[in-house]
Amino acid sequence: MQKKEDIIVAVDGCGGDHGSRHIVSAVTFAQTLYPHMHQIIFGPASLADELRSERVDPKRCEFRLAPQIIPQDAPVTDVLERWQKSSMRLALQCVKDGEAQAMVSAGGTGPLVVLARHLLGTLGNLRPALAARIPAGPGRYSLMLDLGANAQCSAQDLRDFAQLGAAAAQLILGIDAPRLALLNVGTETYKGSHLIQEAKALLEQERKLNFSGFIEADRMFRGDADVIITDGFSGNIALKAAEGVYTIFSKVPGIKRFFARMAQPDWLLPWQYNGSVLLGVDGIVIKSHANAGNDAFAVAMVEAAKAVESGLTSGIKDCLKL
């Protein structure tokens, strides 16, 4: 089926707020964006029909039936027992079995993290976190984590995120000694919660990390730091607040919308940044925004392929000597 350089991505064809047609559009757009990508898609029979009717090349996109769909708001308590035949789990299993090199899902974060940890295992004893490339100016990026894998974090968790983030930034951003900063309410050394102060003390002890102190949320998109470390609660709030304002600006009504399009900073288009990677599990798992459009979901698949290309998982293991 594939040539030597081909990359196979397992796709959770359920989850997400849109239907099957949306998945099909995303699949074909991803193939255009990344010519060496093959997909194995897990989903309901209706998705197979859709793929056929849209004449998606079966040589590049294999369909496999998944009888279960995990609802977006499913609690994590019984995920392992209840959703054995879900599209999300089967797609992860596909990575576990070595059939695919990466997995993409727009499903719920909670179930995805639990299933990924269970099936793929974690790297060392580090706590996995969702990391995303965020825009930091024209053609520049920072890496930010955690974006919501852990609503409750300890200072040790934040140190884990720093180590994972520093390693990943070298591979994803190509930066040798990435500057790390902790997201905080001020840059003065005494500011912040107990968690932040404790994490700062831990990070200052890590000689291998290029820790540069605190960063405030209004500087997130300015490239002041290469890696922004935060707990999953604050990270999620920061990114969603930013998205909220972005949406208000880009969806102003009437004639203003024309001006808004003309004014748009090209480097700040959220759909270009869809797909956060679950760092800290032994395999490449990409989480797409649940309400991602076709284009954005395709971008998440491309992020998966690029992560494979950069040798992300083995690179992190090397870097952290795991």
Add this chain to the structure above:
Amino acid sequence: MQKKEDIIVAVDGCGGDHGSRHIVSAVTFAQTLYPHMHQIIFGPASLADELRSERVDPKRCEFRLAPQIIPQDAPVTDVLERWQKSSMRLALQCVKDGEAQAMVSAGGTGPLVVLARHLLGTLGNLRPALAARIPAGPGRYSLMLDLGANAQCSAQDLRDFAQLGAAAAQLILGIDAPRLALLNVGTETYKGSHLIQEAKALLEQERKLNFSGFIEADRMFRGDADVIITDGFSGNIALKAAEGVYTIFSKVPGIKRFFARMAQPDWLLPWQYNGSVLLGVDGIVIKSHANAGNDAFAVAMVEAAKAVESGLTSGIKDCLKL
């Protein structure tokens, strides 16, 4: 000096990132915006010179010398002992003594909260919090708190904020049974940190509060809730992230800036929303953004006058039966 309906605002003429000239412009603009406002300004001798040279009416604006300026990044540990003659403290004392009905400062949040609590006292045993009106659509507002008075909060603190916020929303927004929501990473009942889950349980027990569950940060400016409750850490992060994106949009370079001005949603101008009120102390204290421009600092003074007009402090006491 004043007619019966006049309102006297004590102004901390130091703090803030700009100099004396900026304060003078703000003072005169505030007088224009609010014709019945008188100010008592505390600051260095240079500020007196500036006021004279700009011919600010001494009948509406009285200058008083303050020999000390608390630096923006001053730690709170020795605030009470060290800064007895600071402009911030003297302005607060002015409210304490009944000379002014409200106080405005662009100085550091930490010192302001400590000094205000010490000089004015707290309402009941409630934990004070910074609350701001945030835009929620054209001509609509929500109230959000805490925005940074408390970097470390307990669930009980969040319940205090809910009570203060509900009372203040009635007076500031004129809403009878304001809908309260807790800022969280999702709206599903099981989501969030331990703090959020504990606070939710407490709020659900408060029969007098119209608690409606969780709100996500991308819906902050949509009016989904009248009062948004959050700890000072997350609240500060959310608002600064929003400001960061706003700034990127409004400061795009080149011709795009013209389009950006044309596209601007009028209701989302940050300078129109400067001035958060420190709820929970026995007196009206308004915190201005440290880097507020002239216009924004004037708006903070007007917020102070409006808070006096609405009978904020006595209204909250009545409402909470304190």
